[in-house]
Amino acid sequence: MSEEDLQNMGVIMSEDKWGKLNLKSTASKTLLIALCLSVLLSAYLMYRGNGKWLTWIGALIFLLDLAVFTVHSLRAVDRQTKILEDLDIESSKSRKE
Numbered sequence: 001m002s003e004e005d006l007q008n009m010g011v012i013m014s015e016d017k018w019g020k021l022n023l024k025s026t027a028s029k030t031l032l033i034a035l036c037l038s039v040l041l042s043a044y045l046m047y048r049g050n051g052k053w054l055t056w057i058g059a060l061i062f063l064l065d066l067a068v069f070t071v072h073s074l075r076a077v078d079r080q081t082k083i084l085e086d087l088d089i090e091s092s093k094s095r096k097e
Contacts, residue, residue, distance in 0.1 A: 021087070027076035035072075038065050 006012045042061035049055030 021084075025076060026079040026083070027072060031068075031072055035065050035069050 003012070007014045039062060042058040042065060045058030045061065046055050047058075049058055
């Protein structure tokens with residue numbers, strides 16, 4: 001499959017639209033850093049817990065972090081998709097069909 005075929009199918013943007021869009025993420029960097037630190041804390045608690053109650057607290061924190069990260073990432077993708085739709089980008093419309 002050629003690059004032209006992918007452009008015609010809307011999988012990738014056409015060359016005339018390259019470099020004209022803002023490529024910055026819509027995900028909050030502050031929340032991502034907080035989640036990273038929380039995951040490190042949960043890993044430490046699981047290690048220090050040695051199978052006892054502290055391990056389970058660390059595991060629960062980790063699962064909560066995983067859920068928050070998943071929801072946050074999905075919302076960031078939705079926001080980026082909305083931005084592309086507002087700019088009337090063909091590739092975002094053809095993916096929905």
